[in-house]
Amino acid sequence: MLxxxxxxxxxxxxxxxxxxxxxxxxxxxxxxxxxxALLYRLEDVFAAERSARRPGG
Incomplete structure (x- = not known):
């Protein structure tokens, strides 16, 4: 989904x-x-959020 x-x-x-x-x-x-407007895949957004929450991320 975009x-x-x-x-x-x-x-x-x-x-x-x-x-x-x-x-x-x-x-x-x-x-x-x-x-x-730019559109994003929800799964990509969730992956980016997980990587940002990692220590050092």
Whole structure:
């Protein structure tokens, strides 16, 4: 399922800015676009969240 940054942030209890930061850091890659909005796969968002929560992550 593809979701916007705002929806992705809500799913993992972070801010949309955190989602954008993960993209900048290469932890998360957009899977598509809807107009100007980037879309993300939920499974990728969950994986990025797990990696960010690891010590040193």
């Amino acid at each position: 979701v916007t940054a705002a929806m992705a942030a809500r799913e993992v209890s972070v801010t949309p800015a955190t989602i954008r930061k993960w993209v900048q850091l290469g932890r998360l890659a957009p899977a598509g676009r809807q107009g100007r």
